[in-house]
Amino acid sequence: MDQKQSDTVRSPQAAPRPGGRAARIQAAIFKAVEDLKQGDPADLTVPAIAARAGVTPSTIYRRWGSLAQLLSDVAVKRLRPDAEPDDSGDWRADLKGWLEQYAEEMASEPGRAMMRDVLSADRADNACICSAFTGQQLDIIRRRALARGETPPDTAVLMDRLIAPVIYRILFTREGADGDYAAGLVERLLGEG
Template sequence: MADKSGVRPGGRSARIQAAVHQAVRELQQREAPGELTVPAIAALAGVTPSTLYRRWGDLAQLLSDVALERVRPDGEPRDTGAYRGDLRAWLEQYIDEMATEPGRAIVRDILGCAAPANAGKCAEFIRQQLDVIRDRALARGEAIVDSDTLIDLVVAPVVYRLLFSVSAPSVDHALGLLDNTLRAAFRRAG
């Protein structure tokens, strides 16, 4: 078996992935969702359809991978200097990005493939962002709420509305969930 530890990052594989992802994004801008095809993506990316099937298996997995790259955070959440402020700023940005029709389509694409790995990665991105906020607050000596509680009581209802509600979740509703969660947790902590 070949040792791949010396394989350099990037190279042809990275170029193909970048070209395919770019082709998907371009076609998503021009085509209706049902009109996107593997042959069209392959032609625009300059590869064969078999390359796409070999690497991604099917169109749903490819769309899920492209969507996952779009939700990957660019950096750490904004630091407002206070735990509650950091959480509010993160939640407002999350809803601003995800409550649009393109944002909602990204969530559907991530969940649209048979393999659940990308949904787990998406959840991990959220957890990482919340953990950064938590760690900053702990360093400042502030009381915090564990990330699982925030995911269960704030993020999950927002994602549910992204997926299943006719209207997108509002920032005010989400901030209300956050404030109720923090108030209840801090009251219990005494």
């Protein structure tokens, strides 16, 4: 009861009826959001998105409940990794390269916007999903290392020592986190013995 309409709003990802129309409309709405994100942020409203997607606003309110939740779902979709981390045979180098790129992406204006969107959703699920994506990428690097008989740190340690500081600085400080900072984190972690 603390969540308006909580019983009628479903996650659009796992629609119980994913037949043609629902998917088509969701795609149109997501595309409209992407398009409108290019322009003035003040124009990123539910009525504007609905108009551009050729849909009525109540469709959006009924499916997502709020603009924040819709933006959050769009952000998660875009944050889903589209490729595995590079594999050079040297997991330390791969890890450093991957984290540098991750930091730069997240610190960029679009990256920051996506994080804000994910975090301002009504439900907290999406933030967990993003974190899981990140963990999966790290796991890929770790598994390769393990397969070669090496002993990379646990995923939890990587999250605490690499991901958390990068994200914290982006969200909470003016300095942010660039590639050099990220590289420094990896060096400090791996150079400890």
